Amino acid sequence: MKERFRRFMQGRYGLDQLYVGMLVLYFILLFFSRWFMPELMTGLMTVVILLAVFRMFSKNIVVRQKENAVYLRVINRIKHTVKKLVQKIKDLPTKRYRTCPNCGVTLRLPRKRGRHKATCPKCQASFEVKIRF
Template sequence: MKRFKEKLVEFMSGRYGMDQLYYAMLLLALGIMMVNMKVDNLILMILSDGIILLMILRSFSRNISKRARENGKFLKIWNPVKRNVRIFIRRIKEIRVYRYRKCPNCKKTLQLPIKRGKNTVKCPKCQEKFNVRVIL
């Protein structure tokens, strides 16, 4: 087993390996496979197999700079989506405690405690006062 491990390390030296794009493609391929189990479509099977083949080719690639650029482009798209999803989930978890409103002047999102009815709020960033109405 030790000899096999050494051979594997020797084979993978100088190769790109796995990154965030690899894991995203893996999840996408698994999702397509799950859907394909229900609908049994040849196109979905070919698509998932193609994604898996592309994952393997990327991880064994010796062109590290090109793979890093691909991952960087993916992260430029993925990170804002991930941040917005986390904010949305946090807002749902805190819906009983806080309300979120944007300042009409500077557009900063403010976290406000629940005070039902009409309230006057002062933005901490631009010092603008504005009215907020909380119904629920």
């Protein structure tokens, strides 16, 4: 039986990170379908699971790889943004974040009350920073 399935799957795309993401989305929809619009959620869940199975059995490997690459770019961008936000929250007691008015780079400055001169490490522009608390 395993050999028959292995031969059937030969030349097909199989599982990837987008497939796992679609399963996670399916279970999230399943969780919320108990409280919010069960008919709509059931329809969305059906579409998600059918699309995931279609992708898994697809023989168009190049297109499936491109879809997965786009998904990974988006997910990595989200992870990076969340990581920066968490770091900013952790640094809140000791650091302040300001943007350079010249080039727009975010600078991490020590939290000292009053007016200070800051120099951007990227464009070397000097500007005044006011930290209130």
